[in-house]
Amino acid sequence: MDDYQDYRLFQELSLLLDHADRLVLRQFRLNTLQYNALLLLNPDEGWRLTDLSERLLCERSTVTRLVDYLESEGLISRSPDPGDRRSQRVTLTAAGIARRREAQAAIEEAIRRRFSVLSRDEERHLIAMLKRLRAIVSAEIEATSHEANNTAP
Amino acid sequence: MDDYQDYRLFQELSLLLDHADRLVLRQFRLNTLQYNALLLLNPDEGWRLTDLSERLLCERSTVTRLVDYLESEGLISRSPDPGDRRSQRVTLTAAGIARRREAQAAIEEAIRRRFSVLSRDEERHLIAMLKRLRAIVSAEIEATSHEANNTAP
DNA sequence: TCGCAACAATTGCATACGCAACAAATTGCG
DNA sequence: CGCAATTTGTTGCGTATGCAATTGTTGCGA
Numbered sequence: 001m002d003d004y005q006d007y008r009l010f011q012e013l014s015l016l017l018d019h020a021d022r023l024v025l026r027q028f029r030l031n032t033l034q035y036n037a038l039l040l041l042n043p044d045e046g047w048r049l050t051d052l053s054e055r056l057l058c059e060r061s062t063v064t065r066l067v068d069y070l071e072s073e074g075l076i077s078r079s080p081d082p083g084d085r086r087s088q089r090v091t092l093t094a095a096g097i098a099r100r101r102e103a104q105a106a107i108e109e110a111i112r113r114r115f116s117v118l119s120r121d122e123e124r125h126l127i128a129m130l131k132r133l134r135a136i137v138s139a140e141i142e143a144t145s146h147e148a149n150n151t152a153p
Numbered sequence: 154m155d156d157y158q159d160y161r162l163f164q165e166l167s168l169l170l171d172h173a174d175r176l177v178l179r180q181f182r183l184n185t186l187q188y189n190a191l192l193l194l195n196p197d198e199g200w201r202l203t204d205l206s207e208r209l210l211c212e213r214s215t216v217t218r219l220v221d222y223l224e225s226e227g228l229i230s231r232s233p234d235p236g237d238r239r240s241q242r243v244t245l246t247a248a249g250i251a252r253r254r255e256a257q258a259a260i261e262e263a264i265r266r267r268f269s270v271l272s273r274d275e276e277r278h279l280i281a282m283l284k285r286l287r288a289i290v291s292a293e294i295e296a297t298s299h300e301a302n303n304t305a306p
Numbered sequence: 307t308c309g310c311a312a313c314a315a316t317t318g319c320a321t322a323c324g325c326a327a328c329a330a331a332t333t334g335c336g
Numbered sequence: 337c338g339c340a341a342t343t344t345g346t347t348g349c350g351t352a353t354g355c356a357a358t359t360g361t362t363g364c365g366a
Contacts, residue, residue: 004261062353127162
């Protein structure tokens, strides 16, 4: 019934969370996307930029610039893919590991504080609901993209 | 315990919802913020730009440009505040009402589809949780701002 | 083997937004 | 009353990101 008001609430909460995270991560010279990238990367097996963009739900060009920045900070390194000269492999450096550890401690502490208002049962319910909503919205976006492509078959 | 994974899920869902909305609103030449502004405005009593910025959780300068755009589209009009010559009052035009009606129909239909996966009971729980989280995060941001201001008392 | 479609990454351009500096108007305090 | 502090809206600048075009690479089919 009141889907719409729920939704506005969701939207507002997203904004607030984003803003709060930004304030925490700024101390480590990272934005949210850069931080999420650091969480995925590791020192051993390198990620391809295209795979990163799919995982991070952003454009490849955005990943190019994100990797440029993290590389300039010395947190990651690009290396050519042994099997495909089109690809680059991105791995975490020692400095990257250190920066990630610091940022992660700060962010996780903030998140723990926020979510501590929920009981374990509520938390479990929340996860289940979010997962179902995610599936629905993913499908919606998928359908809309196809729709756009189908205008000239 | 697994607050962190919950949070990542929340974050991802926010991104997806935002993207899906963007696709819907693009048909009406509106972005999310512009649409939310149209929802607040009405033809009778005008909003001040500063009040809009507080309500929309964005900077005053952003509202200036948002109002510039909506005005150029003929959807709203600025008029001087009778009681304070610094202020402008923003009201909805007939074209604005029409555009809002169309966009709102499309967006609400999309939202209804998404939230239809939840039962009424789940929905009620979700709202309650989101509200509590919102309160927490608002307080966090508030505290962080004060902290920043208190560096030189 | 050649040609061509698909793919990886990059670059250029446009848009959206926050932050800081600013001018004009208003308020408040001595 | 008069001047300093505050408030309102605007503008300039920097950053983040999407989309489209481009370059180089791969692989497949005639």
